[in-house]
Amino acid sequence: MEIQNQTNQNSDSNNQNSNNTNAILTNTSDTYSRSKCNVQNPDLSDNDIVILAIETSCDETAAAVIQNGRTVLSNVISSQIAMHTLYGGVVPEIASRKHMEQINQVIEMALSEAEVTLDDITAIGVTYGPGLVGALLVGVAEAKAIAYAKNIPLVGVHHIEGHISANYIENPDLEPPFMALVVSGGHTHLVLVKEYGEYEIIGRTRDDAAGEAFDKVARAVGLGYPGGPKIDKLAKEGNLHAIEFPRAQVDGFPYDFSFSGIKSSVLNYINTCEMKNIEINKADLVASFQNAVIDALVSRAISATKEYGIGKLAIAGGVASNSALRLSIKEQCEANQIQLFSPSPIFCTDNAAMIGVAAYYEYMNGTRHGLDLNAVPNLKLGQRV
Numbered sequence: 451m452e453i454q455n456q457t458n459q460n461s462d463s464n465n466q467n468s469n470n471t472n473a474i475l476t477n478t479s480d481t482y483s484r485s486k487c488n489v490q491n492p493d494l495s496d497n498d499i500v501i502l503a504i505e506t507s508c509d510e511t512a513a514a515v516i517q518n519g520r521t522v523l524s525n526v527i528s529s530q531i532a533m534h535t536l537y538g539g540v541v542p543e544i545a546s547r548k549h550m551e552q553i554n555q556v557i558e559m560a561l562s563e564a565e566v567t568l569d570d571i572t573a574i575g576v577t578y579g580p581g582l583v584g585a586l587l588v589g590v591a592e593a594k595a596i597a598y599a600k601n602i603p604l605v606g607v608h609h610i611e612g613h614i615s616a617n618y619i620e621n622p623d624l625e626p627p628f629m630a631l632v633v634s635g636g637h638t639h640l641v642l643v644k645e646y647g648e649y650e651i652i653g654r655t656r657d658d659a660a661g662e663a664f665d666k667v668a669r670a671v672g673l674g675y676p677g678g679p680k681i682d683k684l685a686k687e688g689n690l691h692a693i694e695f696p697r698a699q700v701d702g703f704p705y706d707f708s709f710s711g712i713k714s715s716v717l718n719y720i721n722t723c724e725m726k727n728i729e730i731n732k733a734d735l736v737a738s739f740q741n742a743v744i745d746a747l748v749s750r751a752i753s754a755t756k757e758y759g760i761g762k763l764a765i766a767g768g769v770a771s772n773s774a775l776r777l778s779i780k781e782q783c784e785a786n787q788i789q790l791f792s793p794s795p796i797f798c799t800d801n802a803a804m805i806g807v808a809a810y811y812e813y814m815n816g817t818r819h820g821l822d823l824n825a826v827p828n829l830k831l832g833q834r835v
């Protein structure tokens with residue numbers, strides 16, 4: 451086991467980062483990295499609501515302990531990325547098997563980092579959809595087993611509602627209503643968060659999700675999987691205006707997105723260059739692609755926030771860790787007097803802390819699932835099964 455230090459500092463000035471992101475531990479493939487910042491014996495009282503959260507919807511096996519909704523006592527992530535990189539994308543069967551191998555030790559680490567035992571846990575929160583069915587099932591079965599063995603409530607959580615809830619961790623003052631731009635590998639949504647647990651989708655992608663477009667373009671350019679972080683890095687060396695890629699509009703749906711046109715244009719550009727034997731400047735190509743995607747995301751997020759008169763915009767999901775997106779949306783929010791909320795990158799990509807936060811508000815709203823809870827791979831946002 452390789453142990454590295456990982457800082458958990460928040461680079462965004464709009465977040466008032468508190469000391470509540472105490473124990474972060476990540477594992478890439480079979481190597482682990484961890485940092486433990488000021489875990490103070492959490493001193494739990496009988497009135498505290500302590501959630502053990504589990505997330506296994508895709509390629510990270512994650513567990514976290516959350517105190518009273520917004521204090522992260524531990525956040526353990528075992529990432530399978532190095533394994534899936536060999537195949538150029540997530541292989542569902544491998545994901546399920548890896549989750550089964552990792553889940554028990556990840557939970558044990560989360561409990562021990564938080565300095566609690568299962569006897570301190572008020573309820574178990576678990577992602578039950580959307581995601582890969584075999585992967586989800588590992589987390590759901592584990593959560594049900596613990597809930598049954600310890601006779602504590604089980605709370606199923608929607609993965610995307612978890613991503614949105616990541617914003618509560620470092621922003622103690624954030625309360626609904628607010629607008630959320632959700633940009634992950636499988637989803638691109640503009641969501642009006644009306645209340646805790648109450649969501650209205652006001653825009654969605656008609657084809658590829660933003661993260662999917664990043665991953666497909668990265669593969670075409672030969673950067674490998676996962677594409678987003680690699681494009682983010684390479685784009686810093688490129689000219690974002692080198693190539694003008696199209697920004698699609700969906701007639702009559704001003705807040706819907708479409709990324710397949712941009713993706714096809716990139717593929718056509720690559721084919722044309724190859725046929726004409728023109729050398730491709732990869733940095734310019736990915737910078738121009740990234741700029742087109744960011745333009746589409748930021749312009750819609752800003753106009754929706756203005757139209758709904760909310761004044762607060764949160765970003766969520768893996769693509770929300772993109773450095774150029776964060777910069778652009780920060781500038782646009784400042785120019786339009788919108789308060790921006792953006793989780794630290796560790797809380798943007800898949801993690802269980804966000805699931806614990808969402809589970810807390812579900813628990814407080816009275817949600818309790820039975821031991822017949824099943825994985826729902828295509829669970830809709832706001833849907834309760």
Ligand code: KG4
Nearest residue numbers: 634635636661678679682768769772799800
């Ligand atoms: O939210 P997430 O971790 O998992 C899903 O729920 O899908 O998002 C994963 C997606 C991948 O498509 C990945 O390429 C993208 O987020 N991503 C990024 C960055 N980091 C992760 N995309 C752009 N820039 C990044 N820095």
Ligand code: ZN
Nearest residue numbers: 634768799800
């Ligand atoms: Zn996710």
